[in-house]
Amino acid sequence: MAEAMSQGRKATFSFARHSTGMIASLLFLAPIVWTVLSTFKPAQEARQPPLPPWPTTGFSIENYQTLNSFGDGLWVSAQNSIYVSVMTVLLSVLVSVLAGYGFSRFRFPFRDLFFVLILSTIMIPFQSILTPIFLVLTKLGLHNTLTGLVCVYVTLQLPFSIFMMRNAFDAVPREIEEAARMDGANNVTMLVKVMLPLVWPGVVTIALFAFLGAWNEFLAALVLMTDQSKFTLPVMMTALQSGRFGAIDWGAVQAGVTVMMVPCLILFLALQRFYIRGLMAGAVK
């Protein structure tokens, strides 16, 4: 009897837990699903309120096609976004792997000073130094270029990714290095052939954060990219949503939002454990 009761209570608890979980999940996912579904409506239908969210007058990719007709087109902005994000990933990984290795394995003058200098930049909001960044980029001839934007994004990533990489290198036992050095490996081969495979999870984590950061950044791109052909997706879509290209085409806006969201969601789902690892590293330390 008693066993049956406790089993009944367990079932009730489990039912309550899963219904709460399902409803909450639905609330978090609904806006995303709603948007993605309604982008496949024909333009005419997409102008109406999305009730129901799925297309009722036939499946269509019209919204994605019209997106390419505004200004320089979606494809140009998408290319800009891809270029900026990929370059930010490559450059920030390169710079932070080198720096992480340097900070972890060498003792040189000003080492602690440099480390503190780099980390302390997270205390200062980049929003407050945007104007001078604009002027510095102009001085360097990088004004209104995607490369200039990449430089800014790389700098913003550095405190987190150098901190991550230094910890990753710190966790590699010195014996491995010493053995490799006996075999005649010099510094660079050591780093690339011996150390890099061992800190690879850290590299994936910082690459993921760099990509998401660059892909989603809005304010710096809005301020620094003044030419429409240099707009990244968030800036381009905001221009479209503000009615800069005539009446607001909500179907096209949602199609653009989908293009912006989907890469982030896919990357996150594929690399979830690296993402959580990054968050933990930030949270625990």
Add this chain to the structure above:
Amino acid sequence: MTAITATSVPARARSRTGVSRRQWVGLLYVLPAVAFVVVFFVIPLGMTAWMSLNNWPLMGEHAFIGLDNYVAILRDTRFWNALRFTAYYTVIVTIAIFAVAFPLAIFIEKPRPLTNLYRTAFFMPAVVGFASASLLWSWLLNVDSGLFSPAAFDLGLTEKKVNLLATFQPAFWSIIAMVVWKVAGFTMIILMTGLQSIPQDLQEAAVIDGAGPFARFRAITLPLMRRTLALALILSVAGSILAFDQFYIILRGGPRNQTLTAVYWIFNQSFVSFKLGYGAALSMVLLVILVALSLIQLWLLRKPEGLD
């Protein structure tokens, strides 16, 4: 984040000249990073301070005017309004985020069937950018083509389609809802790491001693989570003080400029009115607030002495 001191390399006995030459190579490794930070952060930071003491138009010569910009700030009621609104928004949104994120963190803390699935679902909006999320919600909130007003009208809840973005209260709470949707999953994960770091036997011992769930939460969970709570709090506060995307994209600072945040006002002064010197002075004020906050953070996150 706070472990700024670098004490990873054990000090070893070494000859003063021989080893240190090899160690100098380390400088080469960190040089690119230092160059980036100096050129794109330290120099701009110094320039902000210098520009704030100048009248600095976009075109033409700038002129040194001492503290005049700062004196002007004192009289800039719209900046103070923006700052007041930012503070108000920060308090409300932080409470709202915690009110949602804490129960979620408790919900997903223990590994049970489907927990990973729920955790992923709750977290999904957090990887979407603020700009994407704002564009998405600006559509949901639109009076004609959106979701909320037409749905409420169709269900007979309102007599006509209400424009949620036309007046302050509904517009403000719409933003709060959007930000909570977007950020709660992130805060949840941070709080979860704190919950998981509490030793299980401590909870069990308290159960044996007859402590109820509420007493255990107050006496064990909260104190042992001090550092995690502080971190989540600071991240939320710092993020909210710097809020821009959602107010720019969804509300354009409206209705009637009531939702201009501090960063938004600096953006307007610097890049719409092109008063670069004045914008720099405003930036310095914001910067001081944020640095003060970081110092509070360092203090709150200090390692507990003993078992705390």
